[in-house]
Amino acid sequence: MDQFLQLTVTGLTNGAIYALVAVGFVLIYKASDVINFAQGEFLLVGAYVAAFLIGDLGLVWPIGAVLTVIIAAAMGVVIERLVLRPLIGEPIISVIMVTIGLASLLRALVLGIWGTKPKVFPAFFPKNEVYIFNAVVTTEKLGAIAVAGVFLLIFTLFFRYTREGIAMRAVADDQQAALSMGISVKRIFAMAWSISAITAAIAGVVVANTLEVSGNLSAIGLTVFPVVILGGLDSIPGALIGAAIIGLLEAYTGGYVGDGSLSQVIPYIVLVFILMVRPYGLFGKEIIERV
Amino acid sequence: MLVLNNVEVIYDHVILVLKGMSLQVEEGQIVALLGSNGAGKSTTLKAISGLLKPEDGEVTDGEILFQGEPIHVLDAEDIVQRGIFQVMEGRRVFEHLTVEENLHAGAYTRKDRRHIADDIEMVYRYFPRLKERRTQTAGYLSGGEQQMLAIGRSLMARPKLMMLDEPSLGLAPLLVREIFHIVQRINQEQGVTVLLVEQNANIALQIADYAYIMENGRIVLDGDPATLRDNADVREFYLGLTEVGQRKSYRDVKHYKRRKRWLS
Ligand SMILES: Nc1ncnc2c1ncn2[C@@H]1O[C@H](COP(=O)(O)OP(=O)(O)OP(=O)(O)O)[C@@H](O)[C@H]1O
Ligand SMILES: [Mg+2]
Numbered sequence A: 001m002d003q004f005l006q007l008t009v010t011g012l013t014n015g016a017i018y019a020l021v022a023v024g025f026v027l028i029y030k031a032s033d034v035i036n037f038a039q040g041e042f043l044l045v046g047a048y049v050a051a052f053l054i055g056d057l058g059l060v061w062p063i064g065a066v067l068t069v070i071i072a073a074a075m076g077v078v079i080e081r082l083v084l085r086p087l088i089g090e091p092i093i094s095v096i097m098v099t100i101g102l103a104s105l106l107r108a109l110v111l112g113i114w115g116t117k118p119k120v121f122p123a124f125f126p127k128n129e130v131y132i133f134n135a136v137v138t139t140e141k142l143g144a145i146a147v148a149g150v151f152l153l154i155f156t157l158f159f160r161y162t163r164e165g166i167a168m169r170a171v172a173d174d175q176q177a178a179l180s181m182g183i184s185v186k187r188i189f190a191m192a193w194s195i196s197a198i199t200a201a202i203a204g205v206v207v208a209n210t211l212e213v214s215g216n217l218s219a220i221g222l223t224v225f226p227v228v229i230l231g232g233l234d235s236i237p238g239a240l241i242g243a244a245i246i247g248l249l250e251a252y253t254g255g256y257v258g259d260g261s262l263s264q265v266i267p268y269i270v271l272v273f274i275l276m277v278r279p280y281g282l283f284g285k286e287i288i289e290r291v
Numbered sequence B: 001m002l003v004l005n006n007v008e009v010i011y012d013h014v015i016l017v018l019k020g021m022s023l024q025v026e027e028g029q030i031v032a033l034l035g036s037n038g039a040g041k042s043t044t045l046k047a048i049s050g051l052l053k054p055e056d057g058e059v060t061d062g063e064i065l066f067q068g069e070p071i072h073v074l075d076a077e078d079i080v081q082r083g084i085f086q087v088m089e090g091r092r093v094f095e096h097l098t099v100e101e102n103l104h105a106g107a108y109t110r111k112d113r114r115h116i117a118d119d120i121e122m123v124y125r126y127f128p129r130l131k132e133r134r135t136q137t138a139g140y141l142s143g144g145e146q147q148m149l150a151i152g153r154s155l156m157a158r159p160k161l162m163m164l165d166e167p168s169l170g171l172a173p174l175l176v177r178e179i180f181h182i183v184q185r186i187n188q189e190q191g192v193t194v195l196l197v198e199q200n201a202n203i204a205l206q207i208a209d210y211a212y213i214m215e216n217g218r219i220v221l222d223g224d225p226a227t228l229r230d231n232a233d234v235r236e237f238y239l240g241l242t243e244v245g246q247r248k249s250y251r252d253v254k255h256y257k258r259r260k261r262w263l264s
Helices: A002-032 A039-056 A061-087 A092-114 A139-161 A163-173 A175-180 A185-210 A215-231 A236-257 A260-277 B041-049 B076-082 B099-106 B113-126 B128-132 B143-155 B173-190 B201-207 B225-230 B232-238
Strands: A129-132 A135-138 B002-011 B015-025 B030-034 B057-066 B084-087 B161-165 B193-198 B210-215 B218-223
Touching (some): A002 A135, A092 A215, A139 A163, A139 A236, A215 A260, A236 A260, B015 B218, B030 B041, B041 B057, B041 B161, B041 B193, B076 B084, B084 B143, B099 B143, B173 B201, B210 B225
Antiparallel strands (some): A129 A135, B002 B057, B210 B218
């Protein structure tokens, strides 16, 4: 029972991080049909920038974190502007190839600037241990879950209630109709990329706080694929639930089966089974058919 | 208020669709633009509202003036800001948004955001059925309700000129009557000028102050509804009344492959 609780918390911590990265991924896909293979590198950039600002420059962490988010947002806009916008109207496969190239580029930039040696990040969540029933859980993990939870809630409210949030969903539904409302589709695309970079950067900061900062972090971008395919590529609630499922599965197989490599394969096996039953993922957008 | 002078529109750099299209809409009027399938009615509206770009269409000659200023060089967003709102053919509601979210989307360009809530109530007064379904997903509304939503959504932008593209498409006659009546009320009560594209000439001529008939990319006939109704060709081809009084009908729905090109 204790082990179960501990594994659950670990699973949810990882799930929270996956969720942040996955939400960004879904956002870009929903708005512009682009599959962004550089999502993991967005996280990498976030983690390194935060480590640089807070660890190397010694900024207090709230300022460092806010600056990281601002830098990430700017990076999203610049990438959309310089890399993606010129490709609008080109076959989707070319756009996907470009995001793969973008991933290598960002990675090379980060490692070029900050070197390949792992950086240690000054933790800002206290590493205390607390007891939930009888299980020992570290507060940094609870902190990670809380941070992710707060941001995911903010994004949910944003999409439901704000002018720009509704406009983004409108563009996802019908671009030409959105244009006829006077919604600037270009602006919405730029926003999708910057919000996406922000969520990934927040994930990066949270990860940096629990793990050391190294080039390996971008591997999280790969785990996001089973997450979003499981949840449905265009569903934000789906991304959250997919993230929780994959995070938990990894933790349980790691804990009970005790085989590290198996825990990395399990998500994909589950994915295959779920897709056999629900080809659009658990929450993929229903195609509304009615005339 | 709106003037088209010899407008020429070309799709994909080669397909010439509007060939010297001219028309005028006076402030406060309901003007009908009639014509059969493929005449270029929708193209005319898209040329005015700046929605040609995503379909790779272009105004290559002539001019479009709104309140005296050329607008054929502007982006769709700017044109909406200036007060022209097109309700596209086929309703095009945002299917995964609720009724109320659709209305909010229509208000996107509004600067006076404090009044949006009042205007949502105004839309519900015109279309009480939408109020009952306010939290429902728009994709599951009936065709008639979706058309009401599309018109209500356009009201949210507080346009000066509302352009309706075949609002009667696929609706039962009774419902068409109801919707046209509401359009007439909107025109009178809100002072919104209306440019109405229709194939259903009969009903359009009932509410219009002036009408144009187009064929093959240009206007072939215009006049007030009474004059047009007396014209023998109009009776035969657009009202579906032959001298014996039989009815003809034609209707089919078409889809063009729409290319996402409006950002280039
Ligand atoms: N995106 C496009 N690319 C190429 N040709 C087009 C495009 N859209 C319309 N056309 C052509 O332009 C002509 C006029 O089309 P338009 O949609 O304006 O007609 P319409 O009068 O609205 O017809 P309907 O009553 O059937 O809606 C048609 O011959 C059509 O094939
Ligand atoms: Mg048409």
